[in-house]
Amino acid sequence: xxxxxxxxxxxxxxxxxxxxxxxxxxxxxxxxxxxxxxxxxxxxxxxxxxxxxxxxxxxxxxxxxxxxxxxxxxxxxxxxxxxxxxxxxxxxxxxxxxxxxxxxxxxxxxxxxxxxxxxxxxxxxxxxxxxxxxxxxxxxxxxxxxxxxxxxxxxxxxxxxxxxxxxxxxxxxxxxxxxxxxxxxxxxxxxxx
Numbered sequence: 001x002x003x004x005x006x007x008x009x010x011x012x013x014x015x016x017x018x019x020x021x022x023x024x025x026x027x028x029x030x031x032x033x034x035x036x037x038x039x040x041x042x043x044x045x046x047x048x049x050x051x052x053x054x055x056x057x058x059x060x061x062x063x064x065x066x067x068x069x070x071x072x073x074x075x076x077x078x079x080x081x082x083x084x085x086x087x088x089x090x091x092x093x094x095x096x097x098x099x100x101x102x103x104x105x106x107x108x109x110x111x112x113x114x115x116x117x118x119x120x121x122x123x124x125x126x127x128x129x130x131x132x133x134x135x136x137x138x139x140x141x142x143x144x145x146x147x148x149x150x151x152x153x154x155x156x157x158x159x160x161x162x163x164x165x166x167x168x169x170x171x172x173x174x175x176x177x178x179x180x181x182x183x184x185x186x187x188x189x190x191x192x193x
Contacts, residue, residue, distance in 0.1 A: 005077035014055050019148055021107070024057065031061030034133050037177055038102065041185050043130050045069050049100035051091045051124070052076065052108035056084055059104070072100070091120040099129040106135035109162075110154030117157070118165060125169035125180070132170060132178040136162065 013021050022030075038045055045066045050059040053073035063071040074094070075086035089095070091108055105124055109117050124132055137145065138159040163172075170178035172193035179187065 003078055006079050010055060010077075010080065014057075021150065027057045028061055031058055031065050033175060034102070034104075034177065035062065035065035037173070037175065038131055041173070041179070041187065043101070043179065043185060045101045045130065047100040048072070048102045048104065049074065049098070049127060050104040050106075051089075051094060051127075052105055053086055054080065054107075056086070058106060062102070062104070066102075069101075072098075091123055092116045094120075094123040094127060096123060096126040099127050101130035102133065103128040103131070104133045106133065107137070109134075109136045110156065113155070114157070117155075121162075121165045128170075128178075128180045130180055132180065133176050134162075134166075134178060135176050138162065 012019050017023075035045075046069050048059065048062050048066060048069050048071045050056070050062075050072070051074045053059045053075050054077075056073055059071055059073050063069065073084070073086040074089040074091075075081055075084075076088075076090045078088070080086055081088045091105060092112065103124055105120075109120055112120055124134070137150065137154050137156050138161075139156045140159050142156055166172065166178060169181055171181060171183050171187060172178050173187055173191055174193040179185070
């Protein structure tokens with residue numbers, strides 16, 4: 001059976017301007033938002049871990065935003081590991097001994113069944129020492145996304161499924177950002193999601 005996350009997959013969802021899920025400009029804005037908000041909250045970032053880093057656009061942009069931080073990309077796809085030199089791995093069997101101040105997991109969890117997804121969320125909590133940026137398609141998002149630019153094989157769970165599993169370890173602060181509990185910085189209640 002061919003690797004599902006092969007060159008053709010990344011050509012379609014990352015490289016082809018007619019079908020890619022996001023644009024390079026949107027990724028730069030995403031990194032700018034994440035870094036600006038963490039600076040605003042005074043969350044120090046010395047290590048960035050992107051689990052499921054794909055082609056590495058967001059990871060590299062965050063590296064430019066945090067030039068003194070060590071960045072690390074973990075990727076499941078054999079193709080991407082060979083092409084970009086990422087560390088081979090999965091959010092399901094993540095090495096929990098290596099933590100990071102900022103952990104990114106964007107568009108990964110929708111490819112996991114419920115059991116593996118719950119384990120992945122536990123692993124993300126274990127490696128997040130400061131903040132988590134989490135992007136995942138929920139059932140409520142299905143009417144918002146462009147089906148031509150969205151992989152329809154993802155599992156779109158209800159938003160409350162994720163929120164229930166995140167709230168024990170994280171404080172949602174909006175925009176896909178979560179702070180690891182116990183939170184050591186002041187977050188006003190209206191800033192919380």
